[in-house]
Amino acid sequence: MATFKRSRFWALFLAGCLLFPAVAPAEDFSLNPQDRDLLKKIQKDTFYYFTRMSDKETGLTRDSSRPGSPASIAATGFSLAALAIGASNKWVPEEWAYEALRKTLKNLLTKAQHEHGFFYHFLDPRSSRRVWASEASSIDTALLVAGALVAAQYYPGTDIERMAHELYNRVDWQWMQNGNDLVCMGWKPESGFLPYYWDTYNEHLIIQALAIGSPTHAIGRNAWNAWQRLEDDYNGHHVVYGNSGSLFMYQFPQAFIDFRNLDDAGVNYFTNSREAALANRDYSLAVRHLHKGYSEFSWGLSASLGPGGYKAYGAKPGEGLEDGTIAPYAALSSIVFTPKESVATARFFFDQYANDLYSHFGFKDSFNLDKHWWAGEYIGIDQGVTLLMLENFLNDGIIWKKFMDLEAVKKWIEVCKLRAKGTTPSS
Amino acid sequence: MAANQRKNFFINKPLQIRFMLYLTLPVMIITTVIMVGLYIGIWGNMLDAFSNERVRNDLLTASRLTEYENARLPEGQQESSTLRFFKQAEKLSARQREVFKDILDDTNKKIIPKFMLLLVFMAWGTVFISHKIAGPFFRFSATLEEVTKGNMRVRIHLRKKDEGRSIAARFNKTLAFLDDTFSQIKSIIRENDSNRDQMAAKLKEELSKIKTSGDV
Numbered sequence: 001m002a003t004f005k006r007s008r009f010w011a012l013f014l015a016g017c018l019l020f021p022a023v024a025p026a027e028d029f030s031l032n033p034q035d036r037d038l039l040k041k042i043q044k045d046t047f048y049y050f051t052r053m054s055d056k057e058t059g060l061t062r063d064s065s066r067p068g069s070p071a072s073i074a075a076t077g078f079s080l081a082a083l084a085i086g087a088s089n090k091w092v093p094e095e096w097a098y099e100a101l102r103k104t105l106k107n108l109l110t111k112a113q114h115e116h117g118f119f120y121h122f123l124d125p126r127s128s129r130r131v132w133a134s135e136a137s138s139i140d141t142a143l144l145v146a147g148a149l150v151a152a153q154y155y156p157g158t159d160i161e162r163m164a165h166e167l168y169n170r171v172d173w174q175w176m177q178n179g180n181d182l183v184c185m186g187w188k189p190e191s192g193f194l195p196y197y198w199d200t201y202n203e204h205l206i207i208q209a210l211a212i213g214s215p216t217h218a219i220g221r222n223a224w225n226a227w228q229r230l231e232d233d234y235n236g237h238h239v240v241y242g243n244s245g246s247l248f249m250y251q252f253p254q255a256f257i258d259f260r261n262l263d264d265a266g267v268n269y270f271t272n273s274r275e276a277a278l279a280n281r282d283y284s285l286a287v288r289h290l291h292k293g294y295s296e297f298s299w300g301l302s303a304s305l306g307p308g309g310y311k312a313y314g315a316k317p318g319e320g321l322e323d324g325t326i327a328p329y330a331a332l333s334s335i336v337f338t339p340k341e342s343v344a345t346a347r348f349f350f351d352q353y354a355n356d357l358y359s360h361f362g363f364k365d366s367f368n369l370d371k372h373w374w375a376g377e378y379i380g381i382d383q384g385v386t387l388l389m390l391e392n393f394l395n396d397g398i399i400w401k402k403f404m405d406l407e408a409v410k411k412w413i414e415v416c417k418l419r420a421k422g423t424t425p426s427s
Numbered sequence: 428m429a430a431n432q433r434k435n436f437f438i439n440k441p442l443q444i445r446f447m448l449y450l451t452l453p454v455m456i457i458t459t460v461i462m463v464g465l466y467i468g469i470w471g472n473m474l475d476a477f478s479n480e481r482v483r484n485d486l487l488t489a490s491r492l493t494e495y496e497n498a499r500l501p502e503g504q505q506e507s508s509t510l511r512f513f514k515q516a517e518k519l520s521a522r523q524r525e526v527f528k529d530i531l532d533d534t535n536k537k538i539i540p541k542f543m544l545l546l547v548f549m550a551w552g553t554v555f556i557s558h559k560i561a562g563p564f565f566r567f568s569a570t571l572e573e574v575t576k577g578n579m580r581v582r583i584h585l586r587k588k589d590e591g592r593s594i595a596a597r598f599n600k601t602l603a604f605l606d607d608t609f610s611q612i613k614s615i616i617r618e619n620d621s622n623r624d625q626m627a628a629k630l631k632e633e634l635s636k637i638k639t640s641g642d643v
Contacts, residue, residue: 064491068484122492127529132492133521185499196500243501303498310494319502 029339036394039343041333041392046362047086049383050079051100055125058111059104062125065361065378070122070131070383072269073112074140077147078384080104080164080426081399084154085391098160101151105163108144109170115187117171117217119144135186135194138176142207143381145171146256146403150388153402168408173211173219181226183207183219200228202242205253205269212415213408224416229267232317235286237279242316244287245283245318246304247330250276255333255388258400261374263420274319274337280330281341284322291324293369297348299341300330304366304382307373324370328363329382336397362386429498449556457545468534476526482550489518563591567598579606608637 031039046384053075053114054061060071061079080101087097112128113120121137145168152164182197183204198204204227211219229240242249250273259270281299288294291403301320303312304327313321328349335342349357355363356374365375365382393400413419437443475481485549493514497506506514566583573581582602583595619626 020609032456066484066487066491068481070488124529131522131525132518133525134492244498310491310498312498 023024031211031339031343035343035347038347039394040111040389042346042362043387043394044091045360046383046387046390047082047091049361049378049380050082051086051092052361053380054079054112057103058101058107058125058128060107060112060123060125060128061380063122063380071125072140072380073119073121073123073137074143075380075384076104077144078381078388080147081150081385082152082387083400085387088154098155101155101160102163105148105160105167108167109163113346115189116175117141118176118187121186133188133190135188137186138183138198138207139185139203141171142210143252146206147408150256150399150402151298153405168210168214169216171214172217173214174217177219177223181222183211183223196225200230200243201240202249203252205402207413209253209257209409213406213410213412215408221415234279234316235282237275237282239276239279239317240267240269241276241317243318244303244312245280245281245314245316245320246312247277247300247314247334251333251385251389254336255385255392256399256402256403257409259422261423262418264418268420270337273334277334277338277342279317280315283320287322291370293324293367297344298326299345300326300328302327302330304330305375305377305379306366307368307371323368325368326365327366327382328357329365329386332363335389339393429629449506453549453552457542457549460537460541460545464538468537469530472530472533485519485522489515489522492518523591559588559590562586563589563595574602579609608633
């Protein structure tokens, strides 16, 4: 009898783990079934942005849901990962997702305009040609490649894997250094390399990982050491911060890279992102008397649309630009760092503002209660990071596992000696 | 020199008019297709590209992309609103150049296959038309070859829609005359073999009907 009870206990425990898996976030957190259902709904709705906003032939995904928007190469990268996630969750048929991935990767390899493997930031969704005189962009190409490699991990031994690696191997990361240790932000045929380099902490960690780990055009370890680690405190939160203090900088690379077991000379960037998210929330709370929208359940300062256009909203440490505008994706995409705060915020946004803020593809980009302003559109990359972070959170860090399993990522960790003491590649 | 100048360009009016139509009609069709294609292609796309909605969308996109670029710059390096305005204008003008190029490329892409198809039709038409002349030429040549060999029984037979049927009829009439004359001469020789004087008189009479360079 005692044995039966013990086995039933373990069966229930296992079932609980399967139903509500913990992603090993920074704190103990249990997700109740109602919130889990809500997050699943948000994730699924967010996913459909990528099926609806991608061209049927080329697979290129529009930068935003606004009519006339060009295709964004970074949004396309998120779309590649999204298609694999969508198929694995059975939101779309497996064969359809595979064919869409194959078409998109083939188009990227054979038709889409690029320079030394770096894609132009904006392309015409139908012709795949450069538009708006945009730059061949290092960060947007890195996000595209990261998305392609995630898709490759979902389809090992197939054309998807082969084409994704071909796309990655083609990127000449050394060329984008332009003779420096740092990686340049971009290049234009008319004027050459942009005068800006990835020189402080921000979303470029994904470039670093892919460029240092590249099997064909790897850059040296100097690149990892060359960028500045600016550190500061805000309200008791110590953060290696990016200039704008926008939350997306702490999120985009970590939608792919699992930093939990990595250590950069004493800095753990997972913990750093948690601290940044909490500082971001505290920063809003500190000025809530000035803005109607800010509260303990309503926060999230990140680059987003606002009443006066697209701005790099953010908190301190950093510039701390805010005007009462909140981007729901900011709190949602921090869910792996701050599950309790992020889930409560998602619930609050949905319960309070669904009529104005929630539509076919999940939460719209932003809102500002002071000005009674609600964004009418979705931004592709914000949708992408939301989807991937929710997948990591709800599905036991599956994107992290798949990405960290790449040889290139292992090489980057090895070259930069990032493995935390006492951990193994599999821990 | 002046004596060789043509005074009347219409020697065979129906034939010449027919050939004029054969040449001008296809050229006119090709030109019309190209002109209409260009007109519809360019102006149709232009009207679409510069519709109120598209222009509004392009203005918003120019503004948005400038904001994206500005959002990436550190605080000290962010651009003033005036500079951003000029950047938007620059982006918009670059976009318009792209739109024009796309329209022309698109039009060319549509026109070139149609033009190639018309060229194929033209080539086929040329073979068809030239066959109406080349066929009779061949038959005339072959018939004359037979006549040279002494065969007066041959005649030229042309197809219903071949050119030169009237000349062939005249030629056949000439051949029939020659055939009759030589037949008559042969008949005189055959019938008067025993009476040489009578044969000579009849041959003389028969040959007197024919004018030759050897007549004195």
